[in-house]
Amino acid sequence: xxxxxxxxxxxxxxxxxxxxxxLASRCVKAGAEVIAPNGRAFTEQxxxxxxxxxxxxxxxxxxxEATRGPPPFLPRDRSAFLxxxxxxxxxxxxxxxxx
Numbered sequence: 001x002x003x004x005x006x007x008x009x010x011x012x013x014x015x016x017x018x019x020x021x022x023l024a025s026r027c028v029k030a031g032a033e034v035i036a037p038n039g040r041a042f043t044e045q046x047x048x049x050x051x052x053x054x055x056x057x058x059x060x061x062x063x064x065e066a067t068r069g070p071p072p073f074l075p076r077d078r079s080a081f082l083x084x085x086x087x088x089x090x091x092x093x094x095x096x097x098x099x
Contacts, residue, residue, distance in 0.1 A: 013096060015088045019070075021054040033088040038073070039080025041088070 007026035010016050014032040018024050024034045024042040034042040042050065061067055 013092050015085070015092060017085075021050055025051055033092060035081065035084045035088060037081060038077040039082075039084040041084055 003020065003023045003026070006016065006018075007023060007030065010027040010030045010032040012031035014027075016024070016027040016032045016034045017037060018027070018034065019036050019038075021042075024036070025047050027034045028042050028044055028047050036042065057067055
C-alpha cells in the first residue's frame with residue numbers, strides 16, 4: 001500500500017527515489033522524475049526494457065534459478081546518485097519557471 005500511496009501522489013514536478021521497478025514505472029507514467037539509489041534514471045524510453053529484465057529475473061528466481069543480488073553500493077554509485085539528483089532538481093526547477 002505504500003507504493004500505491006507514492007504512485008498516487010507522484011506527478012510532474014516531483015522526484016521519486018526508488019529501486020522498485022514497478023513503482024518506478026508507475027511514477028514515470030505519472031510524469032515524475034525517477035532515480036534509483038545508484039543514480040540510474042528511469043525514463044519512459046528505458047522503462048520497457050527495465051521491466052522486461054526485472055520480470056525475466058523474477059521468473060528465473062521463481063523457477064529455482066540461483067541469481068545474484070544487486071552489486072554492492074560503491075562510492076561511485078553515491079557520486080552518480082548525487083549527480084542524477086542535481087540534474088533532476090534542475091529539470092524540475094526549469095519546468096516550474098516556464099509555467
